[in-house]
Amino acid sequence: YTLGITIYHFGELFSRMGLDSGVVRYVSIYYSSGDKNRLKGVLLQAIGLPLLSGIVFGSTLFFASDPIAQGLFGKPELAPALRIFAIALPVGAATNVGAFATTGFQITQYKVYIWELLLPFINLLLAIVLCTIGFGLQGAAWAWLVALTLALAATVYFIGSIFPGIARRSPKPIFESKQLITFSLPLGFGTFAWLILLWTDVLMLGYFRSASEVGVYRAASQTSLLMNIIAGSLVTVFAPIIASLYSKGEFEEMGRVFQTSSRWSFSLTLPLFLIVGVAGKNILSIFGAEFETGWLPLVILGMGQLARAGVGGLSNHMLAMSGHQYFKLFADIGLAITNIALNILLIPLWGVMGAAVATGVSITGISMLRAALVKRALGVGIPLYNWTYLKIIVAGTTAALIGLVVQNWLEPMHFVLSALFTALVICLCYFGLLLPMGIEEADQMILVKIS
Incomplete structure (x- = not known):
């Protein structure tokens, strides 16, 4: 099947x-x-x-x-x-x-x-x-x-x-079939390039290494992909908004939507990454005790997914929805080629860790490239160095430290209960610190658009 x-x-x-x-x-x-x-x-x-x-x-x-x-x-x-x-x-x-x-x-x-x-x-x-x-x-x-x-x-x-x-x-x-197909085909090829990325690391690891290592890596990679849930949901909401604003020439408004939604994607994905980083061993133990060795590769892959959520994911759709589909295609092809080259280089040296580094670095690098392409094509950047992002980092760091303390304290507990309780503590600490810092005016604007 x-x-x-x-x-x-x-x-x-x-x-x-x-x-x-x-x-x-x-x-x-x-x-x-x-x-x-x-x-x-x-x-x-x-x-x-x-x-x-x-x-x-x-x-x-x-x-x-x-x-x-x-x-x-x-x-x-x-x-x-x-x-x-x-x-x-x-x-x-x-x-x-x-x-x-x-x-x-x-x-x-x-x-x-x-x-x-x-x-x-x-x-x-x-x-x-x-x-x-x-x-x-x-x-x-x-x-x-x-x-x-x-x-x-x-x-x-x-x-x-x-x-x-x-x-x-x-x-x-x-x-207007010609216009629709001409626009869509490069996006289809880009999706195919992304599909190559999803399977390159697994296939090459299977070629160079044992089946047991493939199993450990597969568990880690599939777990890291769960971090895309939030970003994927936001893309469904914001992609048509971006297309509409661009067609009307409301570029300043489009830029604000892009920056705000990118921040949302990052801030809502960050607690998932913290849970993976702190409770990763317990999460992977669900697949079996031998899968605990995939914890560090899981963290590395998670870093790539966090970068994708922060600057890469919506940049991808900004390019597509604004008619710059070939920029998106070139970035996707670059991602596939980079990932293949790094996997060939690193898997023989480091095995599972090499596959994780290759894929994590590829996703992070292409996410940065997509953000740069958005800046070049549309003049819209993501202001990472401001109070809004600083408070996200402060809340995340504090929640991670508290999560580590709780995780060590719960070590004698069954791994499933330990992972669930640690995840709950991290989320409560993170949002408990972040929400009192206030909702930005741009966030209120986005909420109005969604409603």
Whole structure:
């Protein structure tokens, strides 16, 4: 199943053609300007274009399923499941892009309903039922297809509820497919480069080192990725706002939104990093006692994710939503190349630690590069050396020190309870110190925009 779903996700990535980012920008622009004709055109293309490209890639996968399953992986039993995943490709691509299109209206709940609630719940429920009655791998694949089909139906329904004109003759849609695809394709290639980053360290570690080291590193890397939860949620909210402000020429306002949301991303991700740094050994012990050795690599990877949350993540979307998608693409390609080179150099020397340093340094470096590109292209920088960031650092440092004391005091306790209690203490100390220092005027402005 893991092989099949991985192949599916690669196929879906190419089927989307970067439209999941493109539609957010153009829906936001046309919605804020009141251009219903072009808005209708983009919404129809949000479903239609990935559906068509998904049919092309899905057909290729369908007819190549036997050679892939038998010749490439030596698993002939994988072929029927691959054919089911091939049928799911156009459905999944259309669902993904359509769900992102709803966020262009500066409404985030529909994407959450579709992608975070409806799809995983139906998929899990059907997979349990079908596998229990004996359908095995094919049952799991059918569960994914049915869940995607229902999610696509929900996506179309939600788009219609936001913009009822999509199902009517009027307004007449205006399609600007060339503009949309030209903008989106570089973003799609950039996403592919990021996918290379996510797998390069694991694959190279597997080539140079033992399976046990790969397991330890995989646990650490997946745990560090959980730090993206806050930043990812903020991006969903702020990307359409940035696109709208840029299209209106409100560059000063856009700069304030960028700086404030970057600070939010950093300040809300910092306590997650502190928890990882202080209670990392106990967290990794959930996977087994032997995984404790991944604590230091986890901290290094966490530093990279913190840098990404602070200056890299929103810089990435600032470039995309302002029409500087090629800057973003070049940064993503640079990230992939840097990561590959550093992994080749460091893994033979330091093993798991080398993979962590390579990936952490790559993410941090590219985050800084993206911030520099935003400064160059848009004239907007992040003022790191001011009272606002200083109070975040002071609160974080104090919370970390208190967390270390509590962690040492709780050492005899069961590792799960120790990790949970330490995390609670760190969060209470951090926000207890930060909130009394006051909410900035810019923060109030952002809250008004979100509401």
